[in-house]
Amino acid sequence: MPDNVVMESVDLGGGRPSGSGGALGNGGRGDNYSGAASVPQRTYVTGMMIALGGILMFFMALVSAWIVRKGFPNSDWQPLGIPRVLWLNTLILAASSLALTRSRRCLLAGRDDEFRHWWGVTTILGVFFVAGQLLAWRQLVARGVLLATNSSSSFFYVFTAAHGLHLLGGIAALLVVAFRPPRRLTLDTATEVVAMYWHFMGGLWLCLFVLLLVGK
Amino acid sequence: MARRERGSATGPLLLALLLTLLVLATVYAFAAHLYPAPPPITSDAVLVDRQYNLTLYVTGAVFILAQLGLAYAVLRFRDRGQRARFTRGNIAMEILWSSATVFTFVGLAILGRNAWAEVRFTPPASDAIQVEVTTNQFVYTFRYPGADGKFGMLDSTLVNAPAGNPLGLDPNDPAGKDDIVVPTLTVPVNRPVELLLRSQDVVHNFFVRELRLQQDAVPGMVIPVHFTANQIGKYEIVCTQLCGLGHSRMYSILNVVSQFDYESFLKRQAAGQ
Amino acid sequence: MSAASRLEHAPREAPKGFIRCYVFGTDHKVIGLQYFFLALAAVTIGIILSLLMRFHLVWPMAHLPFVAGGIMTPEQYLALVTMHGTIMVFFVLTTAPQSAFGNYFLPIQIGAPDMAFPRLNMLSFWLTLTAFLLMLAAFVVPGGAPISGWTAYPPLSGLGEIAGPGEGIGQSIWVISILVFCFGSLLGSINFISTTIDMRAPGMTLMRMPLTVWAWFVTAILSLLAFAVLLAGGILLVLDRSAGTSFFLPAGLVVNGEPLAHGGGSPLLWQHLFWFFGHPEVYIAILPGMGVVSHILANFSRKPVFGYRAMALALCAIGFMGFLVWGHHMFVSGMNPYSGLAFSVLTMSIGVPSAIKTFNWLGTLWGGKIQFRSPMLFAIGFVSFFVTGGLSGIFLAQPAVDTMLHATYYVVGHFHIVMGVAAIFGIFAATYYWFPKMFGRKMDETLGKLHFWLTFVGVYCIFMPMHFVGVAGGIRRYADSTGANYLAALQPLHRFMTFAAFITAAAQLIFFYNFFRSLRKGERASANPWNATTLEWITSSPPPPDNFGGHYPSVYREPYEYSVPGAHQDFLPQNLAPEDLPRANEEPRNA
Secondary structure (H helix, E strand, C coil): CCCCCCCCCCCCCCCCCCCCCCCCCCCCCCCCCCCCCCCCCHHHHHHHHHHHHHHHHHHHHHHHHHHHHHCCCCCCCCCCCCCCHHHHHHHHHHHHHHHHHHHHHHHHCCCHHHHHHHHHHHHHHHHHHHHHHHHHHHHHHHCCCCCCCCHHHHHHHHHHHHHHHHHHHHHHHHHHHHHCCCCCCCHHHHHHHHHHHHHHHHHHHHHHHHHHHHCC | CHHHHCCCCHHHHHHHHHHHHHHHHHHHHHHCCCCCCCCCCCHHHHHHHHHHHHHHHHHHHHHHHHHHHHHHHHHHCECCCCCCCCCCCCHHHHHHHHHHHHHHHHHHHHHCHHHHHHHHCCCCCCCCEEEEEEEECCEEEEEECCCCCCCCCECHHHCECCCCECCCECCCCHHHCCCEEECCEEEECCCEEEEEEEECCCCEEEEEHHHCEEEEECCCCCEEEEEECCCCEEEEEECCCCCCCCHHHCEEEEEEECHHHHHHHHHHHHHHC | CHHHHCCECCCCCCCCCHHHHHHCCCCHHHHHHHHHHHHHHHHHHHHHHHHHHHHHHHCCCCECCCCCCCECCHHHHHHHHHHHHHHHHHHHHCHHHHHHHHHHHHHHHCCCCCCCCHHHHHHHHHHHHHHHHHHHHCCCCCCCCCCCCCCCCCCCCCCHHHHCCCCCHHHHHHHHHHHHHHHHHHHHHHHHHHHHHHCCCCCCCHHHCCHHHHHHHHHHHHHHHHHHHHHHHHHHHHHHHHCCCCCCCCCCCEECCEECCCCCCCHHHHHHHHHHHHHHHHHHHHHHHHHHHHHHHHHHHCCCCCCHHHHHHHHHHHHHHCCCCHHHHCCCCCCCHHHHHHHHHHHHHHHHHHHHHHHHHHHHHCCCCECCCHHHHHHHHHHHHHHHHHHHHHHHCCHHHHHHHCCEHHHHHHHHHHHHHHHHHHHHHHHHHHHHHHHCECCCHHHHHHHHHHHHHHHHHHHHHHHHHHHCCCECCCCCCCCCHHHHHHHHHHHHHHHHHHHHHHHHHHHHHHHHHHHHHCCECCCCCCCCCCHHHCCCCCCCCCCCCCECCCCCCCCCCECCCCCCCCECCCCCCHHHCCCCCCCCCCC
16 A cells, blocks of 8 residues: 555535534524535625624734834824713613624524514614714814824724724614515524624724723 | 557656756856855955855755756656556655755754844944935935034924035034035945934935945934945945835945045035035 | 435526626626636736836837837836736736636535625625726826835825825825725635635545645635735825825925925834735735646646645645744834844745645656646746745845845846746646636647747746846836946846847737637537546536536545556546446446
C-alpha cells in the first residue's frame, strides 16, 4: 500500500454533511440539506452571522482609529460632553431587545397575537432610539459642536451615524418581517436572523457608549 | 488510449530550457553587477549591503534549486506512457522542508536585526550635527541652527517662500535669527549628522542611495534619522513617496565635505545673513 | 443504494428572455460570467494604461494624438499610474479569480444548485459594475483622474484640488467607487462563506473539498474582514475631503503657500487602515490562483495533490497571517521602528506556508505523468513566477534591506511578478481549464500553447529588469528622469522593458482571438474532456440551469483520486459510489 493512503469509511448519509457550521441552537431548522433545490433554513442564520462578522470588523476599524487618535502624544484631544439623552436611548434600546426576545418566545409558543404585539413594541422602541440619537445631535449642534469641530466630535458623529444607519436597516427588517415576510424563510428563521441582528446592534451600541463615556 | 497518452517532448524540453535560461540569465545579471547600487558611504550602509548580499545568496540558492527542480520535473515526468506514482504526500518530507524554511527565514530576520537597529534603535552621538529637513511640493529646504545651536520657532501661518521665508520662521524668536536656511545639505565627513525630517503639505521622503537610508517626511511629525558619512563627495537626494505632479523632479544634493570646508560653509552663510 | 441517496428533483428552468436571464439573472453561472467579462474589459483597459505609461517612460516628449497639448504631462502620467493600479487590483485581480470563477464553480464543485443567496449575488455584481463605471468616469470629470496612486495616501488625497490636478472631483469619484466596490465584495463574501458552510453535498466533508473551494472559502473570509476595514477608512477619507474633518490631516499644513486650518489628524492612520486591508487584499488576489494551480497540477499530472491536508492548512495559515503583516509596507513611514521588527518577523514567517505550498506543487509534479495542455502550462508557469516573486519579497520583508529598496522599481517588479503575472497566470490557467465546461466548446490548443510561450518569456523580460532598476535606485511613480542625474543611466533597461511590454501585450491578442473565436467555432466539448475527478466534470458542458439536471450528487471520496492503484481507470470521480466501482473486467455502473 502506498505511503499515507488513508482508507476512510464512506459517508453515505443523506443528512447534513459533517463539519458544517450553524451550532446556534435548534428550533425549526427546516429540511436537512440533501441536494434539494431549496436552501436549508440554517443557511440564513449562517449568513447573518457572517454579515455580523463583517459589520463588527467595520466598527472595530473605526474604534481602533479612535483609540489611536486619542492616544497621540501632545494630544489636542478635547473630550466631548456626552449628551445626557444618550443614557435614555441606551435604556430604550435595551428594552427593545427585551421586547424582541419576548416576541420570539411568543412565536415559538404559538401565541401569534402576542408575538405581533411585542414585535411592534420592538419596532416602536427602535424608532424612539433613532429619534433620541437625532435629538442628541441637535443638542450638540446647539452647543456648537459639529462634525468638524474637533477630533472627538468627528468620531462621535461617525460612530453614532454608522450605528444609527445600521439600526435603521434593522427597523426596515422588522417592518419587512411584519408586513411582507420573505417566502424563502420560515417565520421562525426570519425572526431569528432579525433578532440576531437587533441584539448585535444593541450590544454594539452598549460597547460604543461605554467607550465614549470611559474615553473622555 | 495508450497511443494518445504519449505526448511529444518538445513542450517539456522548451519549458525546461526556458527555465534554465531564466536561471542562467538571472545569475549572470546579478553576478555581473550590470546595474549596481553606488558604493556605500557609511558603516551602517555597509551593514545593509551585507544583509542584502546574504539574502541574495540564500534566496538565489533557493531560486536556482526551485526553478531547475521545476525544469527537471517537467522533463523527467512528462507523459511517456508511464503510470503516475500514486502518493498522497510524505509527512516526513513536509516536516523536513518546513523546518528548513523556518530556520532559514527566521535566521535571516534575526541576522538582519543589527543593520536596522544601528540606524533606528541606536540614537545618534550626543555631538551630532542637527539639520532640519523640510519638504514640500516640490523642494527640500535644510535648516541649520546656527551659532547659538538652537532652532528658531516656526509658525505655519508665516510661511512665505516668495518673500524669503519658506519655513515660516518667527521673526520674534531670537534663536531663529542665526538659522541657516539653504536648498542643499552640506555636512562634514566622519561626523555624525542627525536629520529632523518634516513636511509642510503631503508625505514626502528623503532618500540617498549611498547612505542606504530613506525615511518618509510626514506632515504633523518630526522624524529623526542619523548617519555618519565617511566619504567626501556629492550625492543625490530624491523623494520616493508620491507627492504630486512634481514628484519626479523633487531632488537635492547631499554635499559631504571636509571639516574645514564645512566650517567655511557655515561662516559664509552666517556672513550672508 | 446510491440511487436512493441521491435526491431527485424537477430540473430548474432558466428564466425566459435575454434581460431576465442574462442581465438580471440570479443564476450563479450567469453572474460568474458577468464578473468574468467585467474583468476582461478591465484588464484590457489596464493593459492599455500600462502601455501608455511604458511608452512615456522611454519617449516622454513624444506627441500623442489624444492628449490635450500633445505631450503627456507628469500629472497625466500619475493619473495613469493611479488608474492602472486601481483597475488591475480591484477590477481584475479581486474580481476574476474569486468573483468570476468562484461564483461559477464553487456551487458546482460542492454539488449545490446555486449560491445560498442568489439575489444578493446579483446585487453584488451590480454594485461591482457600478463601481467600475464610476471608476472609469474619473477619466472624464473636470481635472481628470486622481494622481495619488492606488494607495491614495493623505494628505495628498485628502486635500482636494489644491493638492494637484485630478485631486478634486477625480479623487472623490475614485473614493466613492471604492466604497461601492467594498459593498459589492462584502455581500459576495457572505454568499461564498454561507454556501461553503451549509450547502455541501452529502459526503463532502471539509477534507473532501477541492482545493479551489478551500481557496475561495478562505479568500471570502479575508474579503469580509479586509473590505470592512477599507470601507471604514474610505468613509473617513470622504469626510476629510468634503466635511472638513481631520482624521488624516494634521495641523499646520501649508499647501502652495496657503496655511490650512486642520486639527491634528494623522496621515499614518490612513496608512495603517489602508494596509490592514491592503495586505490581505494581495492574498485575496493570489489564493484562488493557488487553489486553481493545485487543482490543475493534480489533474494533468494524474496524481493526487501532494499533501492535500497541508495545502488546505497552508491556505488557512496564509489567510490568517496575512492580517498580521501589514506594517511591512510602512517600514520607513515614521512608524515605530520596533513595530517594524515585529512585522518583519511575521512577514518572514508567512513565507513558510507559502514555501510549503511550493514544495507540494513540486511534489505533485514529481513522479507524475505530466500532460502538457494549455491549462497545465499556465499552472506550471504560476509555480515559476510564484517562486521568483515570493523570493524577491524576502528582501523587502527585512526593514534594513527595505530601506534601500522601498518605493523603488524593485518593489514594482516584486508585486508585478506575484500579482501581475502569477495571479494572471492563475486566471489564464482557469480560463483554459474551465472554458469547455462554461461554454461547451474547447479553446484551440495550438494557439493556447503559443500564447503561453510568448507570455511566459515576455513577462519575465518585462519584470525581471525592474529589480535591477530598483537596486540601482530607480524610483517608482516617477513620470520621467528629469530629476536626479543618476536616473539617466537606467534608460536602457526601461527601453528594453517597454519593447517587451508591447510585444507581450500584442501576444495577448492571441488569447483574445482564441477565446472569442472558440466561443462560436470551437470544437464541441464533452462533459469531462480532462478526465478529471471533481464534481463540475460530472455534469454537462455547459451545465444545466440547476447544475445537475435534478440528479444531485453525493460524494464518496477525496477530490484528487488519480492513478489509484487497482482502480479501473486513472481517475475516480468524487461521486462514484464504491459499490458502483467495477470489479476487474466490468464496466462501471452508473458512471
